[in-house]
Amino acid sequence: MAWDEWEQLKAQAAERHITHMQINSLQGEGGYAEPSGGGGGTGTLKHSGGPWTKAASTADDLQTSTITARVDLRSAHDGTGGGLVGLSSSGALKAVLTSWNDRLGRVREECGALEPMLRQVAVDLGEVDAEVGNKAKAVRVPGTRRGE
Numbered sequence: 001m002a003w004d005e006w007e008q009l010k011a012q013a014a015e016r017h018i019t020h021m022q023i024n025s026l027q028g029e030g031g032y033a034e035p036s037g038g039g040g041g042t043g044t045l046k047h048s049g050g051p052w053t054k055a056a057s058t059a060d061d062l063q064t065s066t067i068t069a070r071v072d073l074r075s076a077h078d079g080t081g082g083g084l085v086g087l088s089s090s091g092a093l094k095a096v097l098t099s100w101n102d103r104l105g106r107v108r109e110e111c112g113a114l115e116p117m118l119r120q121v122a123v124d125l126g127e128v129d130a131e132v133g134n135k136a137k138a139v140r141v142p143g144t145r146r147g148e
Helices: 003-016 050-078 088-137
Strands: 026-028 031-033
Touching: 050 088
Parallel strands: none
Antiparallel strands: 026 031
């Protein structure tokens, strides 16, 4: 294969994988559409901490429910020891108890670590957006009321 042919193949492949990115654009069925109305955007900066706060609450709820599940699991296994002595299922039940106890412990630890980080993301994003909004308001644009 000649060098020119290789370069042409690379260029064709690159054309097929062009990434379209445009601020205030909408993705239509055939690709990306230009924003309508010329100016685009609403002129306001919005952010909602709701999804992050909800995720943090869910992590907190999971942490609590795994503690309850571990207690329930242990108490459910407490009653099986006496009646299963000498049976092979006794060892299997103990292995299952240990395995699930460990898994639930890891889930609890992960949720405990995640919860404060998710809450902090909500705070951080809110503060960043407020700061960016204030900087944007300070920009003077000639021919507008903020351009003076």
